[in-house]
Amino acid sequence: MMDTAALSALSEPKRQQIVELLAEGPLTVGEIAETLCLRQPQTSKHLRVLLEAGIVNVRAEANRRSYSLRPEPFQAMDHWLNAFRNLWMERLDNLDHYLQQLQSKDKKQDR
């Protein structure tokens, strides 16, 4: 199961915007608020939700706080999606082939 807190946090439009913004690099609360035309308190609230969902990190920098993305939840989503890839990868034989290649690589590493 994919972490529902993370999905829930990302299902809010403005939080998703924040996350997309942070994909380009760490930002402070004020920068985020200004870029997305949000009020500061709401921005802080959204960031708190993202923080508690494990989606962002904070770093205190003097007077301000720099928020940045944590890789784990996105990586987890990517892995979770594996269970669904065959839905749209029509050429399953190619997928099989790919998986076989992975296996042979593993075997090589065993040696």
Added chain:
Amino acid sequence: MMDTAALSALSEPKRQQIVELLAEGPLTVGEIAETLCLRQPQTSKHLRVLLEAGIVNVRAEANRRSYSLRPEPFQAMDHWLNAFRNLWMERLDNLDHYLQQLQSKDKKQDR
């Protein structure tokens, strides 16, 4: 922006379970309810949400309804994640290399 309705639908634990179950193939309401120990009305409600979010399809089959996954939202999530892959793909030089290969392929196609 990733479709927030889809994410919202998936952020509910039982709906996520339903989706994971459907990943293995289409199922009817009763089958889903029994497998996940849900009551039938709740199951139908969850399926309705998933339906309106574009995550599942229905097919009327005689007395029952068969629900199945639609590939699009998952594919969309996969594409959306591309903006975040550099967060956990440490070897960015490899990614660069890969992108350069893609570009040269495009150029070949132009000729």
Added chain:
DNA sequence: TTATAATATTCCTTTACAGGAATATTCCTG
């Protein structure tokens, strides 16, 4: 230490949504 910028929190109100229970609908079978 005081003023000020940057950020966080609280309180309030409104809205959305999940679960339970009961009921309605639809479709097959005899």
Added chain:
DNA sequence: CAGGAATATTCCTGTAAAGGAATATTATAA
């Protein structure tokens, strides 16, 4: 057409969560 299975819908209630406004906190600079 009547009965019954499979599914959908409605009503109700409690709870969580978002936005606005005001306020509290923290840390820097003078």
